[in-house]
Amino acid sequence: RKIHANAEADSEELVNPPKVEEKIGAVPNGLSTDSDVAKREAESISKRNLRANAEKFEFQAEVSRLMDIIINSLYSNKDIFLRELISNASDALDKIRFLSLTDKEILGEGDTAKLDIQIKLDKEKKILSIRDRGIGMTKDDLIKNLGTIAKSGTSAFVEKMQTSGDLNLIGQFGVGFYSVYLVADYVEVISKHNDDKQYVWESKADGAFAISEDVWNEPLGRGTEIRLHLREEAGEYLEEAKLKELVKRYSEFINFPIYLWASKEVDVEVPADEDESSDEEETSDSSSSEEEVEDEDAEKKPKSKTVKETTYEWELLNDVKAIWLRNPKEVTEEEYTKFYQSLAKDFSEEKPLSWSHFTAEGDVEFKAVLFVPPKAPQDLYESYYNTKKSNLKLYVRRVFISEEFDELLPKYLNFLKGLVDSDTLPLNVSREMLQQHSSLKTIKKKLIRKALDMIRKIADEDPDESNDKDKKDVEKSSDDDEKKGQYAKFWNEFGKSIKLGIIEDASNRNRLAKLLRFESTKSGGKLASLDQYISRMKPGQKDIFYITGNSKEQLEKSPFLERLTKKNYEVIFFTDPVDEYLMQYLMDYEDKKFQNVSKEGLKLGKDSKDKDLKESFKDLTKWWKSALASENVDDVKISNRLADTPCVVVTSKYGWSANMERIMQSQTLSDASKQAYMRGKRVLEINPRHPIIKELQERVVKDSEDEGVKKTAQLMYQTALMESGFLLSDPKHFASNIYDSVKSSLNISPDAAVEEEDEAEEAEAEAEAEAESKEASTSKGDDAAADADTLKDEL
């Protein structure tokens, strides 16, 4: 919101304009060498108020809170502001360089066309300034970018800071600029965009900022200069040595030259000062004859002397050779880690889990560096299908093009960070044209391969992962410890992405399936892979068995596992809702089919008794099927998966499992009519060795019309439904069946009725309550009368 100008008129600056000598004295710092700088700067401000004639604005509330947090922060690593400013400057330079690809004019001429970053110090006025010749900001940009439009990261960052977050991560939230208030109490942003005049943004982080057209500073040509009026305690940032060290540290991977306006002591010959010599002459009158001789000598010498003088010049602080152009063998682990940090703006302590630096040759040439971050961002899956952004930066012949290029990697690999620099793509076309370029398909294909190889490498190098028998006396290396447990870590953070990949990327399904991890009946609390599963399969076992459900603990008790576990078959536990979808796409692996053990079609080798059993229970199965006709039960069969449980309900192969039904029912927007359609047909499977089943069979043979048997059969079915993971559609009906059964076990007659309440007594109680409430309302209406009544009662 705009506040009207002049609300806080600044009289101070007019009453007390800065002294002209001061301005000139400040010239060596190089902020400006213009002779009329003093006049222009007279319009400058005092440190206490913003410019009087500026348009004033309030910060958006979240931004204001963020600034409060920063300005009051006790965070000790204040250096990070410089990293954020350099990074912003570099982004701005990238933008103008990109635009210049299709419009050469845009860069301008002379110094304006130089794409660099310049840092200057003014010790006297305690100003640190960082200037770039990037794209600059229009007045509108200044208003929007620096204060009024809160980015989504703002509140996320504020929230994080309140729960003891790390200020170091500020850049990740897209609010890095505000870190300037760690060291400054007043900041000016002077900016010139090609489409607008030069403007100054200024703020003291006190809830408001001001913008004015800049008619007093040196024209920037194009770009932005950030002037930090440093706080008293931030004096160290006026030391050249400190800045050199910081710039070196933070600009290692900045692809534009960074200069510091650095001082240098030089010896210069100057004419000997005449005043000085005449002084000497005056004093020489009273001096000894020896001195007189010396003086005579001096007169013979040329009238000049050598003095130390401080000069200033631009000193280049960084080496702009891009890391990805170097030979991977020459890049150290530490350099990769630092490169990852600057690329991902992730300055946490943790190292990336893995990286891959390679050159692709052939029809399409490119270099790339890919990283697996140590942690997934919190919102990785929140808007999975709506966000386009991939985290790969695209460069074409060293020129940064974009970081929002969705054609580079499929969505499921969006968690990777890195960059691609291609020599094959054309430079002078628009982003849209580039997006259509045929080489992109090849680049994408190669990137996916490399990315999956890199992920596999985490597993291959993790000592926890290897099957002991596969491990052929590999020497334990010193980084074994470092690599230990890394794949489990990867899986915890990004496992869902691999599953989404299996669903979405048919051409890499097998490669992705290799990366899949799960717990199983035999994994002993660790993660297992499909290859491990296959290596443990029983002779003659054809299928890979799995079960889906809510949690491993619940699944371990599932009746569907009874016989499988008894016979020592391994069953995979899939407990993530996405697993249900996953298994609709993952049909087989290494020629083995997947079999959900709660679905039809489970084969555990031939049992010679099967046929006989089927025959001997024919009466019961037939009878039961017709008794359940109204229950959407397709069939009643003899089970091969039960040991101790009398019966279970399995679903047809292609319909939803019980777990999927539950997931779908819990989705707010699910369509009930579709649910009915997708719900699998149910089959009741009975355990022919179970005494209840045997008894039921006998009773049915004796009297198929027996009401008691019918009821018991229904209760059995309902119980089996529940145990098999289904939600009961009519829990009331189930409960009343149970109570009937309880009655019979307690020898209570099935007709025994619930005792009625005494109606006369109830009527009396009601009348009493009514009278009481009337009394209460009269007492409210006439307090005095009520008081009198009470008094009477008491007397």
Ligand SMILES: Nc1ncnc2c1ncn2[C@@H]1O[C@H](COP(=O)(O)OP(=O)(O)OP(=O)(O)O)[C@@H](O)[C@H]1O
């Ligand atoms: N030197 C600059 N030149 C041009 N625009 C800038 C400059 N510095 C900041 N901006 C603009 O201000 C915006 C806000 O900057 P800020 O540092 O808070 O976030 P960001 O740069 O988007 O995110 P991050 O800090 O993660 O890079 C930027 O997006 C950019 O549009």
